[in-house]
Amino acid sequence: AGLKVEAPVLYRGVHVGRVESIAIEPGMSGRINIRIGVQEGTPVTKSTYAQLGYQGVTGLAYVSLNDDGSSAELLSAAGGEPPRIGLRPSVFDSGLDMIATIGELAERLRSGAKDFPSLVGDARGAFASLGALSHKLEERSLAFDRMSTSLEEVGNAARSFNDETLPRFNSLVEQLNRDTRALDRVLNALDENPQSFVFGAPRKKPGPGEPGFSDGGR
Template sequence: MENKAHALAAGLFLLLLGLALAASVAWFQGDRTARVRYTVVARSGVPGLNLKAPVKLRGVEVGWVDSIGFDPEDPRQILVGIVVDAAAPVAATTHAQLGLQGVTGLSFVSLEEPATSAPLQRAQPGARLALKPTLLDRLAESGPLLLAGFAETAERLNKLLSDDNRDQLSRTLARLDQTAADTSRLMAALQPAARELPSLLKNADGTAQQATAALREIQTLAADGRALAQDLRARAAVLDRLDAAAQQVQATSRNLELALVGDTPQRTRSVLADVSAASRSIERAAHELGEQPQSLLFGRGAQPPGPGEAGFADRLKTGAAK
């Protein structure tokens, strides 16, 4: 009986010890962290996403996927329930994306926030977060358009690389090669002229200076010419006044001669004759100065021969020929 009692006591002790160990393990392994539930709304598929898949916020794991199912109100939407640590800073503007876990093909939920400097406004528990497509999803959606564009580009390349175009391209390349060779020869021919160019520029500079000096001299001569022209105009005005005075003297002498003809004494007639001759001389001198005003500066030119003088017959012939 005593052996049975000892065995029963040992069994009870072991059972109680096991229960105590199990309770201790449950106590230490129990998760007492406060959690918040959110719902991720996906308009497209969620490939590779499973239950208990991790949920990460900016690369830090903050929860897991609790449920996956279709929206009963809109079957085109997929509702993904996630459980997130209450201390995680999930903002009202946070959105979700699917990320790949290495090369396994499995996905996890990545919570992302737009870059902003505004104060953090936490999302309410149970709020719905939009699932935005990733770069691969956008590429998959635009894949048919890309393929169509590639096909059109390939068709245009085939047309561009036709036999005729290839022949024309070959001819164009040959012409370019010939043009390059001609350009090289031209550059080689221009090198001597280029080496002489500095000296030519120096000569051109000297020529320009000489031209400037010549222009200054021309300006000086032009100023002298203008002064000479003014002097000649003044002398011409004097000659005009002299001519007018001569004509007036001649008219006066004629009037006196007419008035005194018949009963004028011989001495008065001689005086009048002298006055008339002087007036005619003044008129002739004024006429000659009017025809040759340069005689005031350069002297009187040679007079043409008169009747009986040598050269008069040649003068008459020349005048008849004209």
């Protein structure tokens, strides 16, 4: 990052010390320890963090100490080891990451642009299929309309049958009922006087004033 020994250390923009050493931490590949010395009384707390800053014209790096205010407890040494201050990405580092991200996004857009014509073709095919489906649905709708008309005609024919044919049918049923009752009367008469079926019904005796009338009481 361009940081060197004797680089300045700033606490919220105020010069408070210098970088004393830069070394790879033993047994921790890829981790670098930056040992700094600061003036006595510098309020380094558990919420103090370090960032790398860069001087405008020269571009030389320095250590910038800041505090997010989450803890007021002063940082102290433990087990004979000097206290450790966490390092956070600087604004410059964040900018580099953002540039890299934008470059990656641009590359993806370029790759996607190659597939854009095929996507357009797929979209056109989908719209064509949608149009065909709409046409088929319209045909089905017309078929249902024709079926509804046919059912209505059947209903009209049924109503015509009820209005014209049913009264004549009822008249025939009534006549059949009358004939059935007359036949019942004939059968009852035969049951009471079977010989009348051969000799006919007995004659009625003549009444007073009729020929052949006789008064047996005189």
